[in-house]
Amino acid sequence: MSRRLAVENLQRAFGGVQAVRGVSFALDAGEILALIGPNGAGKTTCFNLLNGQLQPDAGTVRLDGVDIVGLPPRRIWRLGVGRTFQITATFASMTVRENVQMVLLSVHRRLFGLWTLAASGFRDEAMALLERVGMGAQAERPCGVLAYGDLKRVELAMALAGDPKILLMDEPTAGMAPGERQELMALTSSLVRERGLAVLFTEHDMDVVFGHATRIIVLDRGQLIAEGTPDAVRADPRVQAVYLGGAA
Amino acid sequence: MSFYLVQFLSGLATAATLFLVSSGLTIVFGVTRIVNFAHGSFYMLGAYLGWTLVERWGTTPLGFWGAVAAASLAVGLLGALMEIGLLRRLYRSPELFQLLATFGVVLVVQDAASWIWGSEDLLGRRAPGLRGSVDILDQPFPLYDLVLIGLGPLVLGLLWLLFNRTRWGTLVRAATQDRDMASALGVDPARLFTGVLFLGSALAGLGGALQVPREAVNLHMDMAIVVEAFVVVVVGGMGSLTGAFVASLLIGQLQAFGILVFPQITLVLVFLFMAVVLVIRPYGLLGRAEDAPPTAASPGPPLVAAAGAARWAPALLLALLAAVPLVAGDYALIVLTEVVILALLAASLHLLIGLGGLVSFGHAAYFGLGAYGAALLVKHLAAPMPLALAAAPLVAGLGALATGWFCVRRSGLYFAMLTLAFAQIVWSVTFQWYGVTGGDNGILGVWPPDWAAGKAAYYWLTLALAGGALLLLRRAAFAPFGYALRAGRDSALRAESVGIDVRRHQWLSFALAGSAAGLAGGLYAFAKGSVFPTLMAVPVSVDALVMVLMGGIQTLSGPVVGAALFHLLETEAMSRTDWWRLVLGTIILVLVLAFPKGVAGFVRDLWTRGRDA
Numbered sequence: 001m002s003r004r005l006a007v008e009n010l011q012r013a014f015g016g017v018q019a020v021r022g023v024s025f026a027l028d029a030g031e032i033l034a035l036i037g038p039n040g041a042g043k044t045t046c047f048n049l050l051n052g053q054l055q056p057d058a059g060t061v062r063l064d065g066v067d068i069v070g071l072p073p074r075r076i077w078r079l080g081v082g083r084t085f086q087i088t089a090t091f092a093s094m095t096v097r098e099n100v101q102m103v104l105l106s107v108h109r110r111l112f113g114l115w116t117l118a119a120s121g122f123r124d125e126a127m128a129l130l131e132r133v134g135m136g137a138q139a140e141r142p143c144g145v146l147a148y149g150d151l152k153r154v155e156l157a158m159a160l161a162g163d164p165k166i167l168l169m170d171e172p173t174a175g176m177a178p179g180e181r182q183e184l185m186a187l188t189s190s191l192v193r194e195r196g197l198a199v200l201f202t203e204h205d206m207d208v209v210f211g212h213a214t215r216i217i218v219l220d221r222g223q224l225i226a227e228g229t230p231d232a233v234r235a236d237p238r239v240q241a242v243y244l245g246g247a248a
Numbered sequence: 249m250s251f252y253l254v255q256f257l258s259g260l261a262t263a264a265t266l267f268l269v270s271s272g273l274t275i276v277f278g279v280t281r282i283v284n285f286a287h288g289s290f291y292m293l294g295a296y297l298g299w300t301l302v303e304r305w306g307t308t309p310l311g312f313w314g315a316v317a318a319a320s321l322a323v324g325l326l327g328a329l330m331e332i333g334l335l336r337r338l339y340r341s342p343e344l345f346q347l348l349a350t351f352g353v354v355l356v357v358q359d360a361a362s363w364i365w366g367s368e369d370l371l372g373r374r375a376p377g378l379r380g381s382v383d384i385l386d387q388p389f390p391l392y393d394l395v396l397i398g399l400g401p402l403v404l405g406l407l408w409l410l411f412n413r414t415r416w417g418t419l420v421r422a423a424t425q426d427r428d429m430a431s432a433l434g435v436d437p438a439r440l441f442t443g444v445l446f447l448g449s450a451l452a453g454l455g456g457a458l459q460v461p462r463e464a465v466n467l468h469m470d471m472a473i474v475v476e477a478f479v480v481v482v483v484g485g486m487g488s489l490t491g492a493f494v495a496s497l498l499i500g501q502l503q504a505f506g507i508l509v510f511p512q513i514t515l516v517l518v519f520l521f522m523a524v525v526l527v528i529r530p531y532g533l534l535g536r537a538e539d540a541p542p543t544a545a546s547p548g549p550p551l552v553a554a555a556g557a558a559r560w561a562p563a564l565l566l567a568l569l570a571a572v573p574l575v576a577g578d579y580a581l582i583v584l585t586e587v588v589i590l591a592l593l594a595a596s597l598h599l600l601i602g603l604g605g606l607v608s609f610g611h612a613a614y615f616g617l618g619a620y621g622a623a624l625l626v627k628h629l630a631a632p633m634p635l636a637l638a639a640a641p642l643v644a645g646l647g648a649l650a651t652g653w654f655c656v657r658r659s660g661l662y663f664a665m666l667t668l669a670f671a672q673i674v675w676s677v678t679f680q681w682y683g684v685t686g687g688d689n690g691i692l693g694v695w696p697p698d699w700a701a702g703k704a705a706y707y708w709l710t711l712a713l714a715g716g717a718l719l720l721l722r723r724a725a726f727a728p729f730g731y732a733l734r735a736g737r738d739s740a741l742r743a744e745s746v747g748i749d750v751r752r753h754q755w756l757s758f759a760l761a762g763s764a765a766g767l768a769g770g771l772y773a774f775a776k777g778s779v780f781p782t783l784m785a786v787p788v789s790v791d792a793l794v795m796v797l798m799g800g801i802q803t804l805s806g807p808v809v810g811a812a813l814f815h816l817l818e819t820e821a822m823s824r825t826d827w828w829r830l831v832l833g834t835i836i837l838v839l840v841l842a843f844p845k846g847v848a849g850f851v852r853d854l855w856t857r858g859r860d861a
Contacts, residue, residue: 051745074747089742091735102735106747111732112756114724118731162746 002065004029004198005166010049010059019045020056021222027166032192032199034213036206038242041219043202044086047170050200051083052076063166082164084155086171086202092144096135096154099143100126103161129157133187148175153184160191169201173208181205185212210234218242250385255504257384261393261462263500264400265455269473270480270492271407272451278424278487279444282335283661285790286350288474289357290449294323294456295465296365299372302460309377320454327449331442334837341844344607348797349840351790354470355833362467363827372460392461399458403451404493411489420444424487475668475786479522482665485535494533515676519669523654526666530658558855561805562722566715573704581703583819585710585775587812589768592714594795594807595721596764601793602801603730604757605737606656609664610671611765611792613651616784618644618766619773620678623691628684633696637713637770644766645759647674652758656751671789679781690780694773710771717764722804724760733757798839800849809848 005027012020020042027033035043048054050061052073061068068076077083091099097119104122105111130136133153138146143154152172159167172188173181185208192199203209209216209230216233218226226236233239273287297319305311330353338346378395381388411417423430423440431437456469480499484491499518506517513520531537569588573581593615600606621643625631631639651670655663678685685691700706724730735743736750743750773779782788791814799810817835821828843850 053741053745073744074749077745077747083745085741089739089745091738091742093734093738094731098731102731102748103746105728105731110728111748111753113728114720115727117726118728119726121728158742158746 002062003027004064005050005200006060006062006065007050008060008062010046010061011057012045012049012054013057018222020049023059023219023222023224025217025224025227027198027200029165029196029198030192032189032201032212032214034209034216035200035202035219036209036216037219040221042222043219044170046219047083047168047200047202050076051081051168077162077164080163080165081168082159082162082166083168084152084159084170084172086174088148088151088155090143090151090154090158092142095140095142096146097123097126097130097139099154100129100157100161103158107162126157126161129160130154132160132191133157134183149177149180152176156184156188163195165198167197167199167201169199171202171204173203173205178207181208182211188212250387253385254387254389255508256501257389257397258393259501259504260397260400260497261500262503263496264396265459266476266480266500267400267493267496268403268455268458269452270477270484270496271403271489272448272455273474273477274481274484274487274489274492275407275420275451276444276448277481277661279420279427280335280346280441282350283344283347283664284350284448285347285474286330286353286357287448287452287477288470288472289354290323290327290452291456291473291477292361292465292467292470293326293357294319294453295459295469296361296370296456297322297453298457298460299365299370299465302373302457306373307376309375312373312375316454316457316460319457320450323453323456324446324450327452328442328446330449331445334841335445336438336441337841338844341840344601344797344801345840345844348794349837351794352833352836352840355829355836357833358467358470359827359830359833363830365465367467369464369466371464374461378461396458396462400493400496403454404489407489416443471786476518478665478668479518482662483522483525483532485532486661488532488534488536491532491534512680513676515679516673519672519676523666523669523673526658526662526669527654530662532662562719566711569711569715570708573707578703581707582775583816585703585707586772586819587815588707588710588714589771589775590792590795590815591808591811592717592768592771593765593792594799594811595718595804596761596768597792598796598799598801598804598807599721599725599730599733599757599761599764601796602804602806603725603733603737604754606659606754606758607661607664607793608655608667608761608789609786609793610667610669610789611761612784612786612788613667613671613674614644614648614762614765615769615772615788615792616678616779616781617647617674617762618769619779619783620685620691620769621766622770622773623694623779624684626694627691633700633774636694637767637774640770640773641763641767644769645763647766648762649755649759652755652762656754656758668786668789671784671786675781675784678784685781688781690778692778694779695777696774700774706775710775714768714771717767718808721760721764725804729753729757794836798836799847800843800845802845803848803852806848809851813847 003026008024010020010023023046035046037043045054049056052071056069063079063081068079091102094102101118101122104125105118110121127136127139130139133156135150135153135157138150143151146154152175173184176184188199189212191197213230216228216230217224218233218239220242225242226233226239269291273284276282276284298316301315301318302312305315334349335346338349375392378392381390382394411421419430419435419440423435423437427437480492480495484495502517502521507514510517525533572584597608597611600608618640622636622640625636625639655666658666679687695701696706700709732748732753735748736753740750769783795810795814796807798814799806799808818828818832821831825831839847845853
């Protein structure tokens with residue numbers, strides 16, 4: 001049986017810099033896989049390769065056995081890969097609710113309508129999603145004025161609106177207070193259980209990583225150096241060397 | 249052989265002037281991100297001031313060159329003054345608002361120059377000591393042009409030294425890369441911008457003053473040069489001085505030899521060239537992606553469909569307008585008909601600018617295509633008016649579909665310049681294809697049939713068609729299509745990652761805007777009874793842009809308010825005074841300073857503030 005996501009030998013260079021070299025890993029439904037590594041290890045590049053924003057120089061990315069390399073981001077999204085960004089990207093001139101409605105309109109291929117009102121389409125679905133991520137009370141506020149942590153939540157609701165099989169979350173809790181972080185990750189965990197999602201996320205906060213990931217892969221200078229359960233990774237001397245800086 | 253050499257050299261001399269002007273433009277744009285329409289006006293002022301000073305002192309070489317330098321410095325000071333008195337107050341406004349302000353300056357300078365120097369062409373004194381010509385392979389070549397040819401590289405060298413070897417230059421480059429960072433490092437952006445405006449304007453003034461011995465000084469120099477300078481800047485790559493230099497050389501030669509090789513299309517050769525360069529190289533010859541300007545329109549507050557009583561405002565307005573013929577005379581109806589047509593033109597452009605963040609400098613092309621589409625059907629096929637009016641949006645829409653396919657593949661000012669290029673191409677085809685379009689004689693006798701011939705009847709017809717189209721455009725803005733367009737403007741990254749094909753939405757909105765402008769054009773043709781190539785020329789595109797910006801781009805009512813305001817002011821000023829440009833320009837400047845969010849934006853802010861209080 002094919003894995004939900006199977007990445008083989010992914011390569012990508014920028015000029016002379018090999019940002020990602022030979023990365024392979026797999027992800028199954030129900031898993032929360034953390035991708036960690038020091039700054040510049042190639043985490044965001046990996047994400048961009050997975051959702052089609054960047055094209056790999058070599059390697060394959062299979063979603064349920066189908067190679068998705070070379071497809072544009074919007075096609076990969078339609079196949080079930082949702083994403084939140086390291087630096088949040090929302091539609092600043094719309095309200096929180098409209099941001100989610102936009103995604104729902106896209107899901108139902110209603111984007112070219114010239115007559116129906118966008119703000120009344122899939123309103124209840126949008127509100128339900130916003131309630132789920134704790135943004136129901138702020139649904140009518142413009143996205144442009146939200147606090148950063150709230151934007152992260154809106155992004156999560158937008159990603160969920162696409163009913164993804166896989167959720168790529170690039171630093172989902174950056175800019176949040178510690179309490180908020182645990183809350184958001186607990187929410188993510190319950191979503192994974194409810195929906196049978198597969199989550200791949202990056203994170204700098206090790207409490208979040210070790211508290212919520214079911215499995216961890218460690219990237220250093222473009223290469224995977226360790227993979228395993230949180231306990232195994234914590235004990236791995238190579239990981240300690242990377243994080244504690246040349247101690248090995 | 250020698251003939252070609254001389255032609256080559258005169259191309260180089262043209263290139264030198266082009267480079268002086270466009271280097272100033274690219275420097276100003278690079279640092280301030282202002283699309284400075286007034287740059288051409290500074291060039292023209294340089295020429296006029298140069299003419300006056302050369303008349304006074306230009307009998308000796310020292311006097312002549314002193315006059316040129318003084319004219320350049322004086323224009324530089326005017327540029328600095330414009331920064332301090334006007335632009336500085338607008339840095340927090342939407343970026344396009346500064347463009348509107350500089351357009352106000354263009355109008356004011358036009359009339360000021362006409363008032364001071366008169367409207368006659370002025371022939372300047374030749375440069376003392378350089379009056380003669382040298383023989384190059386037995387062909388005479390003006391000595392003065394040889395000096396100009398040397399001046400281009402000299403200025404490039406001096407600018408290079410200034411930007412790479414002085415502290416001020418380093419700061420300017422830093423501010424070009426990252427404005428916020430530069431001010432975080434303690435650079436006072438205001439002073440830096442004043443200096444940059446001084447330098448850029450002085451270069452334009454220098455270019456103008458140096459033209460005095462070569463060609464007659466006149467009131468049309470400003471628009472001609474500013475369009476060419478923008479072409480040079482875009483072809484060379486924004487922010488690249490070397491690029492501007494190379495592009496000046498290429499375009500100088502294109503003009504020198506183009507007239508020999510393609511005499512029929514000389515008017516568009518430069519624009520064709522720019523279109524080809526941009527299609528092949530997205531950021532110009534030497535431009536880099538990271539120097540490309542960001543999309544011009546910044547996301548505003550959410551669009552809200554008016555609630556409560558205000559929801560009926562459009563219907564009420566329509567009813568009021570429909571009742572006007574009961575009380576008004578023919579003249580008022582003619583003006584109002586024009587207002588309604590222009591409101592549709594402005595609203596169609598607003599669809600691109602306000603919702604799509606796509607600033608078009610060539611929207612007149614589709615207005616003109618609609619007008620000519622209708623007029624040609626009437627003239628060549630004796631089509632009845634309803635058929636001609638139905639064809640107008642179709643022809644324009646198809647034209648927009650074809651040209652838009654290329655335009656939406658570029659963004660920011662590159663998009664704007666591509667739209668301008670296509671508009672110029674359409675214009676010159678119309679202008680030079682005498683057999684079909686009648687050239688600049690236009691097409692006459694495009695009158696409505698009897699049932700619509702009365703001023704009131706045609707007004708009602710216009711109101712029904714244009715009003716209906718306006719309501720459709722408004723509805724589209726609130727429909728998923730308009731939302732998806734805005735989504736692509738707010739964050740193309742996010743839009744693409746939730747399945748929105750941003751480019752396709754932009755393309756279709758370009759076609760939709762084009763066909764709405766086409767309907768406006770068709771209505772205009774029958775309102776006037778004739779069409780001329782000027783309908784699709786640059787001034788009409790600029791007028792449409794000004795209407796949109798005057799009204800404010802962040803509201804849907806903005807373009808309608810702007811069109812009414814602009815056209816009524818223009819008509820009123822024109823009928824009362826010869827100095828209507830001065831009046832209109834001053835009003836624009838006052839409006840810009842008093843309402844930095846546009847008139848409709850201002851009213852809406854008042855409204856919301858009143859409601860929240």
